[in-house]
Amino acid sequence: MARVFLAKEGGLPATDRGLAYGDGLFETIRVEGARAPLLSKHLDRLARDARRLGIAITRNEVQRIASEALVEGAETRGDEAWVLKLIVTRGAGGRGYRPDPDGEANVLVLEASAPPPPPAVGVRVDFSRVPLTVNPLLCGIKSLNRLEQVLAAKELEGDLFEVLMSNNAGDIVEGTRTNLFVDTDEGWRTPPAHTLAVSGVMRAHVLACLQQRGEPVFETTLSLADLMSDSCRGVYLTNAVLGIVPVAELAGQALPVNNRLATVCGLPTEIDGASC
Structure with missing residues (x-):
């Protein structure tokens, strides 16, 4: 059974493999009071990707831990928007990189106010x-190994909201903390899941919404020319905490801005950039 640690009570032990090697993964979940609209999708991904990494934790365990954290968070924060973060590591033990096959997972529970x-x-x-390299064995997993995103995020200055990262082939893949959708004359386009460092919960939600509405949507590579072409009718970023965020300016070029993607997905415009 996984061991639970609270950030407010000191956090993980110094011997934790997540601290030593980034041997773990995490979820960042937007909460309104005690309600997290996409909680089940977050926990599904967490349990699935833990299995991919061979970390011993079950879907039922993460559900119990998250449910307890939601209740406690709501008691102290009331109806305000806040963020629940769950960090799951392989725990402690093992010699060097080689993990202990009988090790128990550690779970760190953190909470914070929602960003504006x-x-x-x-x-x-x-x-x-900063180029983005995606290991096929780790594609899509929100692992603790995020150094490329950290280096890219250092480029964010002033009112620059995000930078988009490219892979070794020159394809535009994702932002430091966002996935990418482009509205074109032919339909919606988004990079394929197997090319992503993080395949976001909000991305999956938006894809499902587009497909349910019968909107043409293609998972395909995106180039710089695709984003700057006359057929581009809008660029949107998606994030589990920030929601759907329209891009008004890309590399100095003004882009059309509207609420079309939020409308297609049935999201009210007041949470166009603030919901999960």
């Missing part, structure tokens, strides 16, 4: 100089 919503008029985005 991005401006409804859209955000300013640029391209990162």
Whole structure:
């Protein structure tokens, strides 16, 4: 059974493999009071990707831990929006990189106030100089290994909201903390899941909404030319805490801004950039 640690009570032990090697994964969940709209999708991904990494924790365990954290958080925060973060590591033990096959997982529970919503008029985005390398064995997993995103995030200055990262082939893949959707004359386009460092819960939710509404949507590679072409009718970023965020300016070029993606997904415009 996994061992639970609370950040407010000291956090993980110094011998934890998540601290030593980034041997773990995490979920960041937006909560309104005691309600987390996409909680089940977050926990499904957490349990599934823990299995991919061979970390011993079950879906029932993460459900119990999250449920207890939601109740406690709601008691102290009332109806305000806040963020629940669950970090799951392989625990402690093993010699060097080689893990203990009988080790028990550790779970760190953190909570914080929700960040302010991005401006409804859209955000300013640029391209990162940091390349993104995606190991096929780790694609899509929200692992604790995020150094490329950390380096890219250092480029965020002033009102620059996000930078988009490219892979070794030059394809635009994702932002440091966001997935990407492009509205084109032919339909919606988003990079394929197998090319992503993080396949977001909000991305999956938006894909399902588009498909249910009968909107043409294609998981395909995106180039710089695709985002800057005349057929581009809008660029949107998705994030489990920030929601759907329209891009108003990309690398100095003004883009059309509207609420079309939020409307297609049935989200009210006041949470266009602030919901999960």
